[in-house]
Amino acid sequence: MDPPARSPGVIEGRDTAPLATPLERLPGVGTARAERLARLGLVTVRDALLHFPRDYRDFSGAHAVDSLRPGEHASLAGEVLDVASRTTAVGRALVVVTIGCTAGGRVRAVWFGMPFLARRFTVGTRIVIAGQPREVGGGWEFAHPEVRWLGADEVADGCDWLPVYPLAEGVLQSHVRLAVEAAVRHAADAWPEALPEAVLREKSLLPIGEALRQMHRPASAPLIAAARRRFVYQELLMLQLALRMHRRRQREERSATPLVIDHRLDGRIRARFPFPFTPAQDRVCREIAADLARAEPMNRLVQGDVGSGKTAIAVYAMLAAVGTTVQPPQGDAATRPGERPERHQAALMAPTELLARQHAATLERLLAGSGVRVALLVGGQAASRRERTLARIASGEADIVVGTQALVRGSARFRRLALVVIDEQHRFGVLQRAILQHGQADPHTLVMTATPIPRTIAHAVYGDLDVSVLDEGPPGRQPVATYRVGPAEVDRWWGFVRRKLSAGRRGYVVVPAVEDTRGAVASIASAYEELANGPLEAFRLGLLHGRLSAKAKAAVMEDFRSGRLDVLVSTSVIEVGIDVPEATIMTILDAERFGLAQLHQLRGRVARGGLQGICGAVTGGVDEPHPRIDAFVATTDGFELAERDFALRGPGDLVGTRQSGAPPLYLADLVHDMDVVAEARRDAIDMFDRDPGLADPALERLRRVIIDRWGPTLGLGRVG
């Protein structure tokens, strides 16, 4: 599926002839260059037209000599006054062209090692040059500028903006430009328009042929923007429509077991918790209950900041599943007296083994004496034990299965799986999730994440999910007091930590994991020693990192949880989900090495109980501003941090289309094109509401392009 993956969704499956023309047949390209262009994936005219520039260079020739600045891109138009060719003292060929600028003054253009260039300039020719000038001996000089030769009557502003294309090794910018230019001339107008006339008009979008021309040979900066806008809009509109088509299909074709939570069951579940639910938890549970009662699979994302109480939501949903018994098929005898009615099963998947174990322990505690049977499925278990667990899952003897995602997803065969809860979804791509659901019997799905995704972006990528927001934490929670600790304050900080520990608090020291040459985790071992022989000498320290065996990890966690240890020195393995309410003080060493989302997750470990959490981010000199650390210290609002994080580094993996192997968005940038994201979403909703099958003949082409582009990912079926 290579072509769809590269395409911004402007194609049809079957190309019209001019688009399928091999590049080597175009004038000026030839076999040798075509072979090189193939390294960039450019084989046909269509490929070349879709090879969009990554940037543009001003080639207007509008600069005057007195507006030049050293090193700043400029472009001048003028007439060749002199061409000189000589050899430098070290034996290199040097071509010097003197240009009399139209706007007055003169500049020199120089080329080293390209003697043949001298022949291309004749005195009196008009040219435009573009590049970065420098001052040499009182005059201005452009080394290796780009040149455009103007015909006798061609004006300097014939093509003001020069496209800069992505390249591959051994492929020259000029070759790509030439090939694309030839492709534009050959076939830009042969490209079938996918957007209906009415949409183009209403949205003032450039028609496809014009948009392609302006992308590659733009006449002005506003036209570049207009061309780009057309493609970005189209791409986002198609994604939104695809997600809606996917969802509609799911609704039509998928059925799930309706799980109806009556008043009694609701009360029984709540009675299991040592606390009343917060109003936010109540609201989200109601939303989930409404979904579960339907015969179509729930598809819901719960977003709640670190510590907002998502586990309780997961447990509520799972107990709802397990608590509604399976109806015997029509005609079968009802359950005989004394025989236990068959229960539905639920699975809870966690990203790490530590978290899976913690969840299992929480469930065991909450469900003690209830008759609900919890099974744990993680990698560190002995094979025989795992076999037994798998058998219990298959026979329906295990009601709730907790495990790491890989295990639960890979090897478990359930008897009556009615609900899947995926904790800490942020590590997984949404599109990947869609792929996994496709083609399988459908349980209800609940996805939980603490990584807040700005709403517009959530809509762009989670368009097919319902979103619940846990916007309020348990009562009495105070924001974690966060400090940046520079080298000068470190001693005072440890003094402070010691006082807290002496007063009975527990704490974490988080160290970035850095492996030494043998692959051992060096940084944490030495940090542990330094702490144990230095500032934290008087306390009981434990050591936790990813290289420990599962058993050792679990033992250390248990010692810390139960209070046999005062301090856990750890890598970021504790980042996700770990919940020890008595631990209230955290020190993050080398804090600059962590990402913002990660820092926030880490800090969440000490925002658990009713006690004030405190976090010190130990960094280099505090005088040097550090945008990430400064943002981290400035706010504990996960949503605000996420927005800042997006602004600092873009959505990256968070959005997850990249790592999931699904086709990425091609041109659209979810951060910078946020307003188009919102617009495309609104329009897609409108369009879909009016015509859910996109059956209008005016939409025929658009529908086919969408299926071509997103069908393989979202299981939308083949082009009809």
Ligand code: ADP
């Ligand atoms: P997260 O949303 O990060 O997964 P958890 O579910 O681990 O958060 O909950 C954080 C802490 O808050 C836990 O110790 C949990 O027992 C506690 N908690 C959750 N809900 C409530 C509530 N309604 N009242 C009091 N404490 C709660």
Ligand code: MG
């Ligand atoms: Mg959690």
